[in-house]
Amino acid sequence: MIGSIKLIYGEKEYLLPLVEGSEGEKAIDISKLRQETGLITLDTGYANTGSCASSITFMDGEKGVLRYRGIPVEQLAEKSTFKETAYLLINGKLPKQKELTDFSILLNDNSLVHEDMRAFYENYPRSSHPMGILSSMVNALRSFYPALDDLEEEINMTVTRLLSKVRTLAAMSYKISRGHKVVYPRPDLTYCANFLNMMFDSPVQPYEIDPDVVKALNVFWILHADHEQNCSTTAVRVVGSARVNLYAAISAGIAALWGPLHGGANQAVIEMLTDIADNKNMKRVIERAKDKNDPFRLMGFGHRVYKTFDPRMKIMKNMCDTLLEKSKFSDPLLEIAIELEQIALNDDYFIEHNLYPNVDFYSGIVLRAIGIPTNMFTVMFAIGRLPGWIAQWKESIDDPNWKLCRPRQIYTGPNDTRYVSIEER
Numbered sequence: 388m389i390g391s392i393k394l395i396y397g398e399k400e401y402l403l404p405l406v407e408g409s410e411g412e413k414a415i416d417i418s419k420l421r422q423e424t425g426l427i428t429l430d431t432g433y434a435n436t437g438s439c440a441s442s443i444t445f446m447d448g449e450k451g452v453l454r455y456r457g458i459p460v461e462q463l464a465e466k467s468t469f470k471e472t473a474y475l476l477i478n479g480k481l482p483k484q485k486e487l488t489d490f491s492i493l494l495n496d497n498s499l500v501h502e503d504m505r506a507f508y509e510n511y512p513r514s515s516h517p518m519g520i521l522s523s524m525v526n527a528l529r530s531f532y533p534a535l536d537d538l539e540e541e542i543n544m545t546v547t548r549l550l551s552k553v554r555t556l557a558a559m560s561y562k563i564s565r566g567h568k569v570v571y572p573r574p575d576l577t578y579c580a581n582f583l584n585m586m587f588d589s590p591v592q593p594y595e596i597d598p599d600v601v602k603a604l605n606v607f608w609i610l611h612a613d614h615e616q617n618c619s620t621t622a623v624r625v626v627g628s629a630r631v632n633l634y635a636a637i638s639a640g641i642a643a644l645w646g647p648l649h650g651g652a653n654q655a656v657i658e659m660l661t662d663i664a665d666n667k668n669m670k671r672v673i674e675r676a677k678d679k680n681d682p683f684r685l686m687g688f689g690h691r692v693y694k695t696f697d698p699r700m701k702i703m704k705n706m707c708d709t710l711l712e713k714s715k716f717s718d719p720l721l722e723i724a725i726e727l728e729q730i731a732l733n734d735d736y737f738i739e740h741n742l743y744p745n746v747d748f749y750s751g752i753v754l755r756a757i758g759i760p761t762n763m764f765t766v767m768f769a770i771g772r773l774p775g776w777i778a779q780w781k782e783s784i785d786d787p788n789w790k791l792c793r794p795r796q797i798y799t800g801p802n803d804t805r806y807v808s809i810e811e812r
């Protein structure tokens with residue numbers, strides 16, 4: 388505790404303790420507020436609410452800082468791999484060589500999914516969105532891999548299975564949606580290369596693994612690996628607080644991420660850029676985004692926390708340039724994105740509202756360069772976010788002060804009302 392704040396309510400004064408995080412951010416601890424004053428707080432959308440204390444990820448939205456376990460995301464994107472970053476987030480430290488090797492072996496050993504799960508895929512309508520399928524498949528994993536008696540072993544195995552099998556499930560959903568033969572995971576390939584091979588290898592055209600594409604995927608997933616208490620992570624923590632199994636909690640996170648205001652924005656950005664390319668309507672798109680009476684928003688712009696450039700967006704944009712230059716692949720949507728970004732950054736509306744491009748603005752172009760189809764974009768985000776969800780869930784269940792998440796409300800409905808029988812209505 389670093390002091391207190393005085394609250395005067397009615398005839399009485401109350402002292403609410405202040406708490407401070409390791410980066411100096413301060414909060415009012417209101418955990419005894421209702422008990423002592425009878426009041427609750429009202430914060431729709433939780434923009435002013437700290438839901439937990441966490442030692443996993445630090446963001447400074449004003450300065451555009453993002454660190455996992457203290458390490459800047461820029462350094463991880465340059466020097467680490469997604470697998471190592473996942474280890475860091477979940478275990479709280481970078482692995483030694485032996486720890487990383489053991490982790491790789493475990494991931495390899497658990498990469499297959501039960502053959503019976505294919506039946507689920509085959510019965511989904513072909514038009515189903517892969518995020519809906521992934522969410523239900525992850526939930527279904529519990530039925531195929533029932534809980535072990537030893538709690539520690541159960542948690543470790545579930546974490547390993549999820550990290551390894553979600554990749555396989557995602558690639559399977561793509562192959563089956565196209566009516567193609569499923570490609571099995573290969574133990575000789577690295578985490579990212581293995582996924583790319585499962586996605587793109589085929590009996591008629593073997594997939595050639597390109598180290599630049601593997602690097603791009605590593606960076607893409609590292610940039611998405613955690614983002615403290617965002618919507619989907621909060622969903623995982625809230626659902627997890629009811630002490631459901633981890634599969635169910637992650638399944639809820641995937642469902643939340645699907646939304647276009649969250650992870651679904653990467654798909655929405657490409658759809659918006661394609662619309663601009665087809666209809667040459669960039670001016671109109673900007674006007675619509677500024678129109679208060681139109682629910683349309685400039686997708687890939689704005690962020691609840693960042694009020695400056697999203698640091699992930701800068702790395703993503705560089706990755707986009709490098710990948711396109713190396714592959715000699717030109718994407719007309721990149722030019723449109725650059726022009727749109729410049730117009731928005733110089734427009735009074737976007738300046739006054741502190742709206743900058745977020746990670747999703749360029750991520751779709753990177754994914755297109757890798758060869759990922761648009762409807763799989765949010766699935767790619769989900770695979771990347773998995774270590775963060777797991778780390779946050781683990782932290783929550785290990786917290787001795789953790790409680791069932793159950794907010795209160797201010798009721799605005801009718802007062803005590805007599806039931807009227809159907810004949811009298």
Ligand code: ACO
Binds near residue numbers: 649676687690745
């Ligand atoms: N285009 C136009 N106006 C915007 C945009 C946008 N992309 N984003 C916010 N605004 C405006 C709002 O209309 C509002 O204006 P007003 O104050 O004049 O009414 C103001 O900025 C504040 O907007 P809020 O919705 O209150 O801000 P919030 O923090 O809730 O929104 C969000 C954050 C949801 C990300 C929003 O910026 C948005 O919808 N962006 C587009 C979708 C997107 O790119 N999502 C991905 C986010 S990153 C991620 O999840 C990985």
